[in-house]
Amino acid sequence: MPDAETSLRQLAALKNLGEKTAQWLLDAGVKTKSELAKLGAIEVCRRMLQVGHPVSVVAAYAIEGALTDTHWNEIPASKKLELQRLFAIMKRELGPVEIKRAPRKKAAPKSPPKPASGR
Numbered sequence: 001m002p003d004a005e006t007s008l009r010q011l012a013a014l015k016n017l018g019e020k021t022a023q024w025l026l027d028a029g030v031k032t033k034s035e036l037a038k039l040g041a042i043e044v045c046r047r048m049l050q051v052g053h054p055v056s057v058v059a060a061y062a063i064e065g066a067l068t069d070t071h072w073n074e075i076p077a078s079k080k081l082e083l084q085r086l087f088a089i090m091k092r093e094l095g096p097v098e099i100k101r102a103p104r105k106k107a108a109p110k111s112p113p114k115p116a117s118g119r
Contacts, residue, residue, distance in 0.1 A: 002031065007032065008022050011036075014036075016061075016071065024051075037067050042083070042086045045059050045087060046094060049091075049094060049097050051100075052097070057084055057087040060083045061075055
């Protein structure tokens with residue numbers, strides 16, 4: 001089993017997935033592409049939601065695309081409809097979940113307005 005850093009790099013290298021999604025996968029206990037394939041897009045989304053990540057059906061498209069080496073927007077419409085249906089069922093079964101919110105960055109102080117020129 002690869003270490004966390006290796007898993008992160010390998011998952012992030014899959015089509016449609018980046019470092020952030022790869023970290024969410026690790027948080028959900030998914031460490032390899034083979035685990036991703038075994039669980040499938042909907043179960044992986046369920047696990048990411050259960051650990052508090054704000055996952056939408058687009059994540060299911062991205063995971064499906066990662067498994068088939070297809071850009072998520074090029075997944076056939078019939079497959080997207082199936083994923084939408086299964087995602088909706090999963091969300092109903094899961095019920096409300098507490099979503100982790102990234103801490104907000106403190107806004108930089110605004111500089112005072114420039115005085116109007118007297119021209």
